[in-house]
């Protein structure tokens with residue numbers, strides 16, 4: 001292996017000094033990229049076969065995405081969910097049309113989308129399937145990788161991933177990957193969902209036996225259990241089709257998306273499903289600051305510009321949080 005130059009070593013040293021030691025990267029310091037190519041600080045060119053675990057399926061700095069990002073950044077970068085904006089509807093429509101589902105719920109990281117899928121399944125289980133509150137069970141596969149939140153590491157098979165992070169979240173049952181019979185055996189009257197990667201990514205790119213996903217989908221349908229496909233890594237053409245489930249003609253009840261959904265620019269994730277499932281969410285079941293009570297009261301001091309004055313998205317009424 002080539003020895004590390006003083007220049008490369010100094011970048012690595014700085015990162016290691018100030019970063020938590022939660023990762024062990026290769027000793028390569030990248031400074032620019034274009035399409036499939038990346039260059040390190042020594043000027044050495046590499047073909048990026050990792051593509052950030054599929055977050056850069058479109059290639060580095062795709063010109064269309066860069067232009068859209070720049071154009072948008074010059075107009076409007078952030079709106080809270082307290083308002084509508086002129087892009088969200090068309091983006092959701094496009095995502096729904098592309099995936100073939102009726103609704104989409106966006107987030108940022110893949111782990112957040114997984115958490116949202118789990119919450120959706122639990123809520124659906126309680127309010128639609130009729131599982132007693134707090135008894136919902138979700139089946140997952142051994143050697144899965146779905147992210148790094150406390151709930152998600154609860155059902156990781158990797159002891160190191162979990163070490164020291166307890167107590168964990170109850171309600172998960174683990175079965176071997178690629179074994180549809182094990183799925184049917186594990187289902188109880190309280191099972192609300194089976195979550196699976198169509199191809200296991202972090203486990204070492206494990207392709208399940210032919211027909212596995214199809215059989216799992218049939219078992220789920222038979223037992224009124226939601227099939228949740230985590231396509232965070234396999235989605236957006238990573239496996240030769242838009243989504244890996246399509247290789248077996250499977251339509252999951254909930255599809256979890258991330259990584260390449262952000263075009264390699266910033267984290268964007270989502271779940272997609274049909275309205276009969278997504279309708280378990282009502283205003284307030286997503287954490288957000290609800291400004292609506294303020295709009296019911298008339299602002300008494302809107303004569304002066306004030307950063308705290310909220311404007312009602314429907315009737316344009318202005319109100320101040322401290323107005324009673």
Ligand SMILES: Cc1ncc(COP(=O)(O)O)c(C=O)c1O
Pocket residue numbers: 053108109110111112114145146147148197201202230231232233234258259
């Ligand atoms: C299948 C799968 N699900 C979820 C995640 C978590 O995504 P993120 O790292 O954006 O939280 C990953 C990350 O690699 C993944 O491979």
